[in-house]
Amino acid sequence: MTWDEINVHKSLPPHPNIVPIDRIVLEDVESRVVGFTTKYIPGGTLEANPHLPLRFEWLKQLTQLVDFLNLDLGIMHQDIAPRNLIIHPETEQILLFDFGWVAHGKKNLLEGRDDVIGVAFTLYELITGDTHFTSIPHWDRNMDMVLNTEWICNRELDSDLTTFRNFLDEWILTRRIDGDMERYLNAPNRLTWPDLPTPPDYNVPFECGRAAEGEAAYRTGLRLIRTAIKLGQYVFPWQRPPQSRLKESRNEVGE
Known part of the structure; x- marks a missing residue:
């Protein structure tokens, strides 16, 4: 999925509600692409901030973003959830990140992961604090599960709960009309990118088991x-340290 995620970030136009890509990471021995970084936005996700008051404007921004991704660019995020949403501390706008499950057209499109369903389950979880739907496999989830459930508000809202629900219900109706999938598949500015190239066949042999004779x-x-490390072969470690460690290092510098 990393190949698709890099390409979608490369192809996406700048958008105020998407965390932008920062850099492509190359290892310095064989010049291979090993990953990418996105711009760091402090503050944590909406999942990590359950006491942050929820604004009606954020719901409108999220639905407008989903319409733009689906119906203009022809891509499906497929993982809209509180853990993938943050609030920019300066603009106070909602931001979406983690396109690791992205689909473009029919490629990588998964049942039960469309973004309209994602918005509905996300809003329910943010308002009620009820996370039990997350344990249900996406192929077994449907919109009625959350829409026909009583929404008990356990979060501070800047508007009435009915305002959030009415807006959500009306938006879902606009997206559930006949031909919505055709609109997605025939988006006017549909993003495309090449398939993942066939990787080279590395010629350094490694042990992969034992033959019947024990050899x-x-x-x-x-x-x-872990196999390459065990054999003493070259591995490029590039993973970013956890956020808690970054905070510790900043505190040490400040002291």
């Missing part, structure tokens, strides 16, 4: 990082 069996090609 070690070897092969070349892709291997797990």
Whole structure:
């Protein structure tokens, strides 16, 4: 999925409600692409801030963003959830990130993961604090589960609960009309990108098990990082340290 995520970030136009890509990460020995970084936005996700008052404007921004992604660009985020939404501390706008499940057209499109369903379940979780729907596999979820459930507000809202629900219900009606999938598949500015290239066949052999006679069996090609480390082969570690460690280092510098 990383290939699609990099390409969608590369192709997306700047948008006030999307966390932008920052850099492509290359390892410095073989110049291979190993990942990418996005701009750091402090403050944590909406999932991590259950006491943050929820604004009606954020719901409108999110639905407008989903319409733009689906019906103008022809892509489906497929993982809209409180853990993938943050609030920019300066603009106070909602921001979406993590396009790891992105679909474009029919490619990677999964049942039960469309963004309209994602918005409905996300709003329900944010308002009620009820997370039990997250344990249901996406292919077993449907819109009626959350729409026909009583919404008990357990979060401070800047508007009445009925205002949030009425807006959501009306928006869902506009997206559930006949031909919505055709509008998505025939989006006027549909993003496309090439398929993942076939990776080179690495010619350094590694042990992959034992033959019937007990002798070690070897092969070349892709291997797990832990396998390469165990064999003393080159591995490029680039993972960002956890946010808690970054905070500790900043505090140490401040002292």
